[in-house]
Amino acid sequence: xSGLLTKTLRSTTFRLALISIAVFGAVVLALFGYVYWSTAxxxxxxxxxxxxxxxxxxxxxxxxxxxxxxxxxxxxxAGEAGLSGALYLLADGTFKPVAGTLKQWPPxxxxxxxxxxxxxxxxxxxxxxxxxxxxxxxxxxxxxxxLLVGRDxxxxxxxxxxxxxxxxxxxxxxxxxxxxxxxxxxxxxVGRIESINATSRAIMDSGLSKRIPLRGSHDEWDQLxxxxxxxxxxxxxxVGEVREVSENVAHDLRTPLTRMxxxxxxAATSGRDAEQDQALIGHTIADLDDVLxxxxxxxxxxxxxTVNRTAAFRQVNLAEVAxxxxxxxxxxxxxxxxxxEVVGAEPVLATADRDLVFEAAANLIDNAIxxxxxxxxxxxxxxxxxxxxxxAVADDGPGIPANECRRVFRRFYRLERSRRAPGNGLGLSxxxxxxxxxxxxxxxxxxxxxxxxxxxxxxxxxDTRAAGAV
Numbered sequence: 001x002s003g004l005l006t007k008t009l010r011s012t013t014f015r016l017a018l019i020s021i022a023v024f025g026a027v028v029l030a031l032f033g034y035v036y037w038s039t040a041x042x043x044x045x046x047x048x049x050x051x052x053x054x055x056x057x058x059x060x061x062x063x064x065x066x067x068x069x070x071x072x073x074x075x076x077x078a079g080e081a082g083l084s085g086a087l088y089l090l091a092d093g094t095f096k097p098v099a100g101t102l103k104q105w106p107p108x109x110x111x112x113x114x115x116x117x118x119x120x121x122x123x124x125x126x127x128x129x130x131x132x133x134x135x136x137x138x139x140x141x142x143x144x145x146x147l148l149v150g151r152d153x154x155x156x157x158x159x160x161x162x163x164x165x166x167x168x169x170x171x172x173x174x175x176x177x178x179x180x181x182x183x184x185x186x187x188x189x190v191g192r193i194e195s196i197n198a199t200s201r202a203i204m205d206s207g208l209s210k211r212i213p214l215r216g217s218h219d220e221w222d223q224l225x226x227x228x229x230x231x232x233x234x235x236x237x238x239v240g241e242v243r244e245v246s247e248n249v250a251h252d253l254r255t256p257l258t259r260m261x262x263x264x265x266x267a268a269t270s271g272r273d274a275e276q277d278q279a280l281i282g283h284t285i286a287d288l289d290d291v292l293x294x295x296x297x298x299x300x301x302x303x304x305x306t307v308n309r310t311a312a313f314r315q316v317n318l319a320e321v322a323x324x325x326x327x328x329x330x331x332x333x334x335x336x337x338x339x340x341e342v343v344g345a346e347p348v349l350a351t352a353d354r355d356l357v358f359e360a361a362a363n364l365i366d367n368a369i370x371x372x373x374x375x376x377x378x379x380x381x382x383x384x385x386x387x388x389x390x391x392a393v394a395d396d397g398p399g400i401p402a403n404e405c406r407r408v409f410r411r412f413y414r415l416e417r418s419r420r421a422p423g424n425g426l427g428l429s430x431x432x433x434x435x436x437x438x439x440x441x442x443x444x445x446x447x448x449x450x451x452x453x454x455x456x457x458x459x460x461x462x463d464t465r466a467a468g469a470v
Contacts, residue, residue: 017182025174032170036163043156044135048115051137054086055149062141070147071099085152087120087134093144100148113139113146117153133157192221196228208236256287312353313438315460318391319348319382325361326380329369337375340365344382349460350389352438357391357457360434363427364393364453372397372450384459388441392454399451400444408444431455 062070074088078101089100095110097103106118116138119131136150195213202210211232212225263280270276319342326340333340350357361380368378372395381392400408408428431453435442441456 017185018178021174021178021181025171025178028174029167029170032163032167036160036167040156040160040163043159044153047135047151047153047156048137051135051149051151055137055139055147058088058147058149059139059141062147067141067143067145074099087136087148087150087152089148091146091148093146095146098145102148105146105148109138113137116150189221192225196225203232208232208239253291256290260284260287312355313351314354316350316352316354316357317347318350318357318389318457319344319346321354321357322361322380322382322391325358325365328362329365332366333369333376333378336369338369338372338377340369340378340380342380342382348382348384348389350438350457351460352457356434356437360431360455361391361393363431364455367427368393368395368397368451371395376450387459388456389459390454390456392452394447394450394452396447396450399446399449 058070058073061073065072071090074090077086077088078099080086087101089102089105090098091105092098095105097105102120106116106120109116109118114137115135117133117135119133121131132152132154134150135153136148138146138148140146199210199212211229214222214225214229216222263284267277267280322344323342326342330340365378365380369376372378376396379394381390381394383390383392432442434440435455438457440458443454443456445452445454
């Protein structure tokens with residue numbers, strides 16, 4: 001637990017979370033600060049304008065009626081001061097009160113006329129004894145007396161104190177929130193990463209059978225874990241295929257190599273005979289051709305799976321390709337007393353590599369002829385539906401058991417009854433590789449009797465009767 005906390009506090013995610021919350025907090029505080037400043041400035045400005053206007057009115061009264069008229073006006077206004085929050089004070093040259101609502105001049109405010117803030121007893125009779133904050137402006141009259149006009153700004157002062165308290169609380173809350181959220185989010189992230197790391201270490205130690213645990217939350221971490229598990233399954237499958245291929249290659253090469261060694265060993269211990277030597281050479285060449293065909297098929301399969309051939313994709317007429325392949329293999333079918341028939345003369349277009357489609361069709365027809373019955377009938381059908389262009393090859397032979405259908409596309413995989421027939425078990429692997437390259441789907445079904453293999457290619461988007469098919 002302490003190790004996980006240490007990794008959490010040192011992680012980049014934790015630092016990024018802190019930075020994000022700090023930026024967000026700074027923006028929120030700036031917004032609160034602007035609201036506070038603009039509100040306080042607006043209220044205070046309005047108060048200052050009211051004070052200045054009232055003082056100017058009293059100055060006009062003084063100019064018109066003299067000191068006695070000013071005292072009368074102040075006395076009249078003082079009666080309403082408790083309700084309006086206004087403050088009035090007229091003092092002599094020694095700052096001794098003469099008229100107004102204050103009993104004494106604000107202490108310490110006797111040097112420079114202008115704006116002042118001070119505390120004094122509240123004017124509201126309902127709250128006696130309270131000392132409120134006042135803001136005022138005073139000036140010296142021509143006769144040496146001093147006139148002070150002000151207003152109660154205690155509500156504004158309380159508002160600003162509340163705003164400041166709220167800002168302080170917001171700062172503290174943001175720091176606490178940043179710490180809790182950062183640790184929580186980062187701990188969860190680090191925990192999931194550590195789970196992936198632990199699985200990776202287990203895979204390195206014990207093999208590809210381990211999988212990253214899913215939590216069932218269906219979040220992005222579960223999606224990542226699911227994708228990684230799918231990748232591990234794919235890698236495990238590929239490693240298994242490589243192992244199986246290696247074993248099959250060794251098995252398929254052992255027989256011809258053993259035969260060649262036996263013949264050569266027999267020739268080395270026996271006398272020379274031209275006819276026997278010629279037969280030995282012929283058999284050895286035939287065995288070497290089998291070996292070379294295996295390597296040629298493997299090389300071809302590797303090229304299809306690793307080289308990007310999509311640049312050669314064009315508009316291909318599957319019906320035309322099927323007809324050409326059928327004509328090529330018709331003679332081989334006749335040798336076994338059978339025939340190859342193409343059904344569907346209308347153009348069926350697909351976006352594909354023509355050479356690879358030809359090769360896939362050739363492998364399917366060749367398999368149907370070799371593994372079907374003598375005198376069998378191979379039917380090549382070319383059709384299309386709303387989404388797919390379909391090339392299907394069907395025979396009337398013994399077919400394939402249902403439990404073998406998924407295995408026949410493995411490299412070197414051959415049914416038991418087919419092991420004596422010529423071939424290396426790579427034909428359907430080539431078909432599967434070509435299908436994957438084209439994004440095509442392979443469908444095996446019972447032809448009753450026989451087997452039907454259908455390749456579903458993505459159909460060409462244009463009208464099937466468009467010209468220019470190759």
